[in-house]
Amino acid sequence: MMIDSIDKKEALRYLGIKGEPDNGTKELLDICEKELLKSASPKFLFRIFEISDNRTEGIRLENCSLILPGKDIGELLQGCKKAVLMCATLGGGADALIRKMQITDMAKAVITDALASAFIEQVCDYAEGEIKKSAIVFSLTDRFSPGYGDLPIGLQKDFLSVLEAQKKIGLCATDNMLLTPKKSVTAIIGLSEEKRTATHRSCDECDLKNSCLYRKDNVYCGK
Amino acid sequence: MENKLNLKELTRDRFIIFDGGMGTELQARGLKxxxxxxxxxxxxxxxxxxxxxxxxxxxxxxxxxxxxxxxxxxxxxxxxxxxxxxxxxxxxxxxxxxxxxxxxxxxxxxxxxxxxxxxxxxxxxxxxxxxxxxxxxxxxxxxxxxxxxxxxxxxxxxxxxxxxxxxxxxxxxxxxxxxxxxxxxxxxxxxxxxxxxxxxxxxxxxxxxxxxxxxxxxxxxxxxxxxxxxxxxxxxxxxxxxxxxxxxxxxxxxxxxxxxxxxxxxxxxxxxxxxxxxxxxxxxxxxxEGKKPVARSVKKQSYVCSSTRVCCVDQPRIIGERINPTGKKLFKEALKNDDINYILNQAIEQVNAGADILDVNVGLPEIDEKAMMVKVVKSIQSVTDTPLQIDSTNPEVIEAALRIYNGKAIVNSVNGEEESLEKILPIVKKYGAAVVGLTLDNNGIPKKAEERVAIAKRIIDRAEAIGIAREDIYIDCLTLTASAEQEAVKETLKAVRMVKEQYGVKTVLGVSNISFGLPNRELLNHIFLSLALENGLDLPIINPNIEAMTGTVRAFKLLHNIDVNSAQYIATYSDTATQKPVQKAENITLEYAIDNGLKEAAVNVTRQLLCENEAMDIVNDRLIPALDKTGTLFEQGKIFLPQLILSAGVAQSCFDVIKESLSKSGDTPVSKGKIVIATVKGDIHDIGKNIVRVLLENYGYTIIDLGKDVPPEAVVDAAEKHGATLVGLSALMTTTLKSMEDTIKLVKAKLPECKVMVGGAVLTADYAEKIGADYYAKDAKEAVDIAKKVIG
CATH class of the missing domain: 3.20.20.330 (Homocysteine-binding-like domain)
Structure with a gap:
């Protein structure tokens, strides 16, 4: 996978910077981007499953022990014959870089942290491209992650074990179901035979709805 | 095959065949x-x-x-x-x-x-x-x-x-x-x-x-x-x-x-x-079938390593000496305040200056050396991959450090005394470390090189007797101060040469001691270093931040054809000539430097100001107003987080200069009060908390930073131990808000006088109140405002 530049506009948004950044910040963005690209080793993994059952108690996948419970995932996968389980990570090197920067230069640490968040989304987008290639006839739903809406974050451990994520890309969850390395994503994507129109997820299902800075400015975090 | 499995012996004559995949075989047989x-x-x-x-x-x-x-x-x-x-x-x-x-x-x-x-x-x-x-x-x-x-x-x-x-x-x-x-x-x-x-x-x-x-x-x-x-x-x-x-x-x-x-x-x-x-x-x-394993001839080398970096002592390697409280007031202060960041800074600075290995000594009578050593070793290994040398005389401390060390470390040190050999060598052997042997015993440091070599021999024999390989034994022939024992200098050099030639062991020397009590120490240090290298010194323990010292090692390697084609030397020095001239400090005010993120200039200005002003006046009249100004701009949305932190970083380095100067003049470092901060149990996202730390430190508070994933008890213990009147807690995830609540409850139960402020992405003022926090800080700037309110 070759991603040789990071979406700085997205990183600026995470940093809460509105409008054109000052020259100092621009310069730091460039420096940090180089360092992050050198330290990160982005990897992803996905598996496509037939949906065997889409009943109220959860989604069952063909030949897979994982059950995806909740109303929201049911809605997402409505009309989908297949679902993709995917995960992605920037690897421990990105964490280590940010950790070290927090000792030597906090401003760089904050900027690199934002760049890393943008970067992992780019890795996910790239993975989606690969998924599209493997399933030409289908259109893809949004990415939906454990912890969104009523899809329990407690799924994380089993989700990763289905994908053999530790063995294949070095990705694990903590006891509290936080992903490690930190800059990582797990997500479910539905594959539908009909063309689907992209929908904004509602803010109602979001944990951050009361403190969200984007919302105050009437913008969405989703693209 | 024999019944007791000796792999080394067995594989001399025949191959051993294991099985193949189990998981894939089971999936083929229907495992979901x-x-x-x-x-x-x-x-x-x-x-x-x-x-x-x-x-x-x-x-x-x-x-x-x-x-x-x-x-x-x-x-x-x-x-x-x-x-x-x-x-x-x-x-x-x-x-x-x-x-x-x-x-x-x-x-x-x-x-x-x-x-x-x-x-x-x-x-x-x-x-x-x-x-x-x-x-x-x-x-x-x-x-x-x-x-x-x-x-x-x-x-x-x-x-x-x-x-x-x-x-x-x-x-x-x-x-x-x-x-x-x-x-x-x-x-x-x-x-x-x-x-x-x-x-x-x-x-x-x-x-x-x-x-x-x-x-x-x-x-x-x-x-x-x-x-x-x-x-x-x-x-x-x-x-x-x-x-x-x-x-x-x-x-x-x-x-x-x-x-x-x-x-x-x-x-x-x-x-x-x-x-x-x-x-x-x-x-x-x-x-x-019918084939036999090929015997290998592997060259024995002296290796130390961390998990991601191997250092082979096949040429002079620099051991950084700075992580050591001896004679350093600020370092002692940092140890007493559990200020690990101070130590980590010292580590990274030395690595950037060219240290290949870092000596780690945290011995101080007032603290729990064992617990501190474990914490420091783990923390250093989390921010640098440079291998470490565990420096203590206490076997318990050494063992605790070797146990949790990630890689193969050096132990500094054993000496010729029976007690030292008996207690420390078995620990070195068990954890497979390398060991420094000091050529002294109950009778002190012998005057003559031959006598030191005799002690070295004793140490080597004892180490080998319990199975420590020769290549893992490093001998320190001990540097005496030239001002007190001038005639001993050449004995040390002679001893280095002798142990190297006679026993083929690697040699270590603490170099800086040579110039103690004399003017222009740097000159003596680097000349002695080059003499010692010429006599066979492999591991100089030096301050790598002093360019003349690190440079001596680089030059030595070039002149001895170790640095082939002068590659490292050129890579290090080719830029020096073209470096931009440092901005003239006289044109720049402290305020301008802080606004514009000019660290070096700010440090220079602070140094100048210190010649004519009281330290606390600089803090109160210049630094804090400048910070207040950036804080206000941040609140107004005129500058953003990176600039705020950049300014904070500059102010931080000004504070370091002031603290250094105060400690030299014997005054206590400036502190407005102590605040304990932590990312709560179960949460590992701590960058927000760390930003808060930098800003609070800027305003002169002493921060006891407990890190991430911190249990409630540890927060209470630290607040009690350090007499903190304010505790700051952060949590990023909804899943860890519960442990934030638990921590607040425990703080309130045990230390009712102590105030708690909270922050983090998922928190709101209402929720903060609901879980019993005294204050909610929406960002780092607000945390400073709260600290001002609570502590002053």
Whole structure:
């Protein structure tokens, strides 16, 4: 996978910077981007499953022990014959870089942290491209992650074990179901035979709805 | 085969063949994705046995029991205990071995826990050790013949597992790690580090398995064979999986051909991993038929390492001396305040200046040296991969540090005294460290070189007698101060030459002591350093931040043709001539420097200001108003987080200058009061908390930063110990708000006077109030406002 530049506009948004950044910040963005690209080793993994059952108690996948419970995932996968389980990570090197920067230069640490968040989304987008290639006839739903809406974050451990994520890309969850390395994503994507129109997820299902800075400015975090 | 397995002896004359993949065989027999394979030991023992039997029939000398994931984390909630699963797995394998009629051995298979260890994950080394210990104890009871720890990607986890085996059984143990195409594991471990650690801790064989096919693994295999004297095991996958189907791509015959090619490097134990089947093992067995392992001649070297960096003492290597409180007021202050960041800064600064190894000494009468050493070693290893030298005279401290050290460390030091040798050498041996031997004993430091050499001989003999290799013994002939004992200087140099020539050991010297009590110390230090290097010094302990010292080592390496083509020298110095002139400080005000993120200029201005002003006046009249101004701009949305922090960083370096100057003049460093901050238990996202720390420090508060994933009790203990009147807690995830609430409750119960402020992405003012916090800070600037309100 070759991603040789990071979406700085997205990183600026995470940093809460509105409008054109000052020259100092621009310069730091460039420096940090180089360092992050050198330290990160982005990897992803996905598996496509037939949906065997889409009943109220959860989604069952063909030949897979994982059950995806909740109303929201049911809605997402409505009309989908297949679902993709995917995960992605920037690897421990990105964490280590940010950790070290927090000792030597906090401003760089904050900027690199934002760049890393943008970067992992780019890795996910790239993975989606690969998924599209493997399933030409289908259109893809949004990415939906454990912890969104009523899809329990407690799924994380089993989700990763289905994908053999530790063995294949070095990705694990903590006891509290936080992903490690930190800059990582797990997500479910539905594959539908009909063309689907992209929908904004509602803010109602979001944990951050009361403190969200984007919302105050009437913008969405989703693209 | 004999009944007691001695891998080293056995592999002198013959190959040993392991089995191939278990997981893929089970999936072929109907195991669903995501199911726990170890439960088949109960639900389908015959299936497991049939896999074993197929491998045994194909020629496996050793089969791995179906226990790869049989640890308490992976089995949680499955209804079976670790002991039950291992017992069942080993028994099935033993039954299969007996039925096969072959004299085969059963290896208990130990895979990774399934969670990442600190610092990337939250699992501590000690917890990982306990998890593995439970497996080992169960395996011994179940009658395993040997252990195979495999598919490891983190050297730290491998160490925990290997130590658990060594401390809880006498059985042979094989270790194997998994490498990517960049020839490192996911966590960045090079194969040499695996070899060094396994040899140090007494593994019986070392190797490589999984992730790639035999062809792709060839270069890593070659490197491993050149780096270890232990038998080498290789268990590749059946090629690379097809990206479309996930199926493995090479045939049994191709697999066996590559295997055969590995013989030349000295591999003596073969097997297969994912995608390999009994057919693969049969093909390997046929290829090996009638052949014998190739003996390797491996050059013995003096190695130290961290998990991701190996340092070979085959040329002068710099040991940084700065992490040591002796004679340093600020360092002592940092230790008393648990200010790990101060120490980490010292570590990184030395590494950037050119240190190859860092000496770590945290001995101070007022503190718990053992606990501090463990904390400091772990913390340093989380921000730099430079290997460490554990510097203490207390055997308990040394042992605690070596145990949790990730890699192979140096112990500084033993000396010729009986008590020192008796207590410390066994610890060095157990953890496979290198050791510095000081040439002194009960009678002090001998005057004559010959006498020091005699003590060195005694230390070498004693170390070798308990199995420490000659290449892991480094002798320190001791530098005496030239001002007091001028005639001793050449004795030290002579002794260095003698121990090197007579015993072939590496040599260490603390260099800076030479100039104590004399003017222009730098001059004496670097001249003495070059004399010592010329006399055979390998490991100068110096302050690498002083350019003349590090430069002397670089120049020495160039002039001795060690730095071939002067490459390192040129890389270091070619830029110096073209460097931009430093901005003239006189044109710049402190306020301008802070606004514009000009660290160097700000430091210079502060130094000038200190000549004419009181330190506290600079803080109150200049620094804080400047910071207030950036804070206000931030609040107004005129500048953003990076600029705010940049200014804070500049102010920070001004504070450092002021503190340094105060400590030199004997005044106590400035502090407006103590604040304990922590990211709550269960949460690992701590960058927000760290931003708050920087800003609070800027305003002159002393911050006791407990880090991330901090239990409520630790917060209370720290607040009590340091008499903090304000506690700051952060949490990023909804899932960890509960532990924030628990922490507040405990603080309020134990320390009712103490105020609590909280912050974090998912928090709101309402929620903060609901869980009992006194204050909610929406950002770092607000945290400062709250601190002003509470403390003043």
């Amino acid at each position: 994705t995501g199911e726990t394979p170890e439960l088949l030991n109960f639900t389908a023992p015959d299936v497991i046995k049939s896999v074993h039997l197929d491998y045994l029939k194909s020629g496996s000398d050793v089969i791995s029991a179906n226990t790869f994931g049989a640890n308490r984390y992976k089995l949680e909630g499955c209804g079976k205990s670790v002991e039950e699963v291992i017992l069942a797995g080993v028994q099935i394998a033993k039954t299969a071995a007996a039925e096969s009629g072959r004299n085969a051995f059963v290896a208990q298979d130990i895979g990774p826990v399934g969670q990442l260890l600190e610092p990337t994950g939250t699992l501590t080394f000690e917890e990982a050790y306990d998890i593995f210990k439970e497996q080992v104890v169960a395996g011994v009871k179940a009658g395993s013949d040997l252990f195979i720890i495999e598919t490891m990607t983190d050297l730290y986890e491998l160490k925990a597992a290997l130590l658990a085996v060594k401390e809880n059984s006498d059985l042979p143990v094989i270790c194997s790690m998994t490498y990517e195409e960049n020839q490192r594991t996911f966590t960045g471990v090079p194969v040499e580090a695996e070899a060094i650690l396994c040899e140090a801790l007494g593994a019986d064989a070392v190797g490589i398995n999984c992730s790639l096919g035999p062809k792709e693994l060839m270069p890593v295999v070659e490197k491993l064979c050149n780096a270890t004297t232990l038998p080498v095991i290789v268990m590749p996958n059946a090629g690379l999986p097809d990206p479309e189907t996930g199926r493995f791509t090479i045939t049994a015959e191709e697999f066996a051909i590559y295997t055969e090619q590995m013989i030349q490097y000295g591999v003596s134990i073969f097997g297969g991993c994912c995608g390999t089947t009994p057919g693969f093992i049969r093909a390997v067995a046929e290829k090996l």
